[in-house]
Amino acid sequence: MVETLDVKDIFDNNDNEIVLIDVRSEKEYLDDHAINSINMPILTDKERHEVGYTYKNDSKEEAVRKGIGYATYKIIDYYDEIDRLCSEGKKVVFYCFRGGMRSNSIANTMDTLNKKVYILKGGYKEYRKYVMDFIQEIPNKYKFIMLHGLTGVGKTHLLEKLKEAGEEIIDLEYLARNKGSVFGKIGYDKPTTQKLFESELVYELSKLKGNNVYIESESRRIGNVNIPDKLFETMKIGRHFLIETSLENRIKIILDDYIPKDSAKLEQFNDSLKVILNNLKKLLSTEKVNILSEYINTYNYKKFVEELLVDYYDPLYKNSIKKYEYNAIINYKKQDDAVSELMSEKY
Template sequence: MASIKSPLQMPSPLTTLQFEALLLSNRPMFDVRAPIEFDKGAFPNVVNLPLMLDHEREEVGTCYKKQGQDAALALGHQLVNGDTKDSRVKQWHAFSSAHPDAVLYCFRGGMRSKISQQWLADTGIVVPFVEGGYKALRTFLIERLDELVEELPAFVLSGRTGTGKTEILPQFDRTIDLEGIAKHRGSSFGKYIEEQPSQINFENNLAIALMQLNKEAKTPIVYEDESRLVGCRLLPISLQNKLKSSPIMVLHDNFEARVERIFGEYVVKAIAAWEQELVAPNEAFLAFGDSLIQSVFRIRKRLGSEAHKHLVKLLDQSLELQTKQGDLSAHKGWISYLLTHYYDPMYDYQLSLKQDRVVMQGTSSDLVTWYKTSQCNTLNTH
């Protein structure tokens, strides 16, 4: 079905020179790709209002391969016609009416963007699209991420498990919360109930966070010390290298405080999250216990057979006491054992390999005071 030419003048597409401002402005965007494409990766403040659904896109794609572009375009108009077309255009119209500065994009900024723009213009609303579409925005972000990681100086906030690195991170002026962006605490026991973002979304959000900090200043960024993986999300190679070469601040806290902190995160808060997710107390308890058992299983090889068996025994005893008496205190036993026999030896060994990069060690107040003083001194010398 041929589109009616709109008398409205179409705006120029947004080009690469405008991408950074577009992404930093939180300007509303709608993505007309199929849901399966959107789920693999998108950008913040974007909603998926597809031109074609997954099965329609698949049919059109097959037709394109076998019969060419004209046949595929004709099939697309046949599939998205009548009430189906009206319903989708109404969604675009509603979004664009609510957000007068809206922008749309498809995968490559080609036919789908132009058709969507034209159909929307036929209703009296003109919306620009992104030149090159999602692919161009994605390429821009990946390149910008690597540039900014290289350009912006950094400090690494390190410390044994449970010292509260994530807690004090906001006290530094300029930080990137890798665990927050990845939605994972970074350790074997750090999985949230909420699923992690896709690898693409993790990288996109990281790039935008760096762009925002770069816009504000060029002073150092503080990253929490992470391995190459945060949960199942891989740090970009450029950032892995940055963390391996930047100066380190080491956070200290006493053993008892660390146990209490981990107990609060991995037991008390975890149980509350499961209860909120599953409502039924019995289901929440089973899910909580299963998540701990899976976490212990994942580290069995690195932990060693005997230590693994003992840790499982302590965990079983804790879950049993929790079941019979509602007492959570026994969980501190397996947490203490885990720190002593797994996390601390591993961390101490890793830190011994990078002692030459350690510039400050101390409590949270020690590190924050030193960092702010050192930054003031740096600014005053320029």
């Protein structure tokens, strides 16, 4: 009989020898999954739809038969993958939505073929509960140091340098696949989902000790995801540092972050800018948008960024910056100097 493993035993211990195999469909996996799990659907999206249709319009028995037929031709792929993982000393754990028929059928098949495998008790549903319970405990486990500043001040770069220096950080914009502004989705192929954002957040937090975690100040919504309430509340009661640098520095940072290095991608990049820019007509006026569009057409990105910062971003965010009292204001010329000052002010 195949053993089951409890979700807390797997995720609380961060056991690197455990490999999770998600046998749900591709669509289910893309919506959310245990981080670093492997997706090997026992039924593809199309097959799952057909089995469901048969169940609804024919009978449960016929739906099961159809499902078995679809699953059978995949057994050799499962066997080869399990054989490879087991030879590497890995502990393989299968899961489906509830730890039911899908994970049990393939796990029991591997067991009869003398492959030692396990099933995640309660499946994805129990994993999702674990994620939500973890988020509820954030105020009891973590203390945050928030970096504030105007657009382009380099907060994300400072987080990266702090991490290189051995400090603990959470990069919310990376997890959200959005740089946290109206142009924030540029540079990311696909948006994430709320559930996957929360899964990745919990995965990253679980690796930290949590005493002083650097994090960028964000609005409650980043792109198409929301920061969980418990995290947002805990961030607000943390320590706060205002980062400042020259307008020239900010323009350079934005140009380095956004402008494609491959000149062949510039036209597509320009088109993306114009689409987003057109949505700002009510805020900037049609005349201003036309001026900015002309900068894009002539590849004058420096002027485009400068005027967008001065006329749009800075007025928009200056009021929100005034909401906090700061432990220190750090005005830098070189990012390494800002990092050193942040670390010296940590306690």
